Amino acid sequence: MHKKLNESFVITLLFILFLTTLGTFIYILLTIRHYEYFNAIIKKESDELYVVNLDRKKVIQNNLLINLNYNQKIYNFKIEILDAYAESGIQINSPSLVEFMNENNIYSTVIFFSKPDVTYFNKVMNVLKELIT
Structure with a gap:
């Protein structure tokens, strides 16, 4: 059970990191003049x-x-x-x-x-x- 909790925590962190990276990339692309x-x-x-x-x-x-x-x-x-x-x-x-x-x-x-x-x-x-x- 402890192993599944760690896996779900890592997957959640990776998903948040992916969304943050994607949001930053889109922001940079859209603010270029x-x-x-x-x-x-x-x-x-x-x-x-x-x-x-x-x-x-x-x-x-x-x-x-x-x-x-x-x-x-x-x-x-x-x-x-x-x-x-x-x-x-x-x-x-x-x-x-x-x-x-x-x-x-x-x-x-x-x-x-x-x-x-x-x-x-x-x-x-x-x-x-x-x-x-």
Whole structure:
């Protein structure tokens, strides 16, 4: 009888461990963010930055993260997209990027925007809402 009690206790612990591991795995999968990437060209004119060949419809929010590949290193900068449109492109504001471009004598370069999309959990919840309604 004592042996059966130990076996059932071990089986119960293994089942709880399995459920905990499965729950943690599902939580991690559903909280991962999906990012949408697209590239553009950034030009510096005096202390103003302009983004060329970027469709404004792709950029919904004003604060974005951009990635710049310079000397085999990737640098990240937060930018604010201003509502000023000019012939040169869309004007952006990023003092740290202007300083970086001044230090390295960069006047035009390719950048990559990363726009956070919804989490997978939100996508699953939206699908479930559509199924219920």
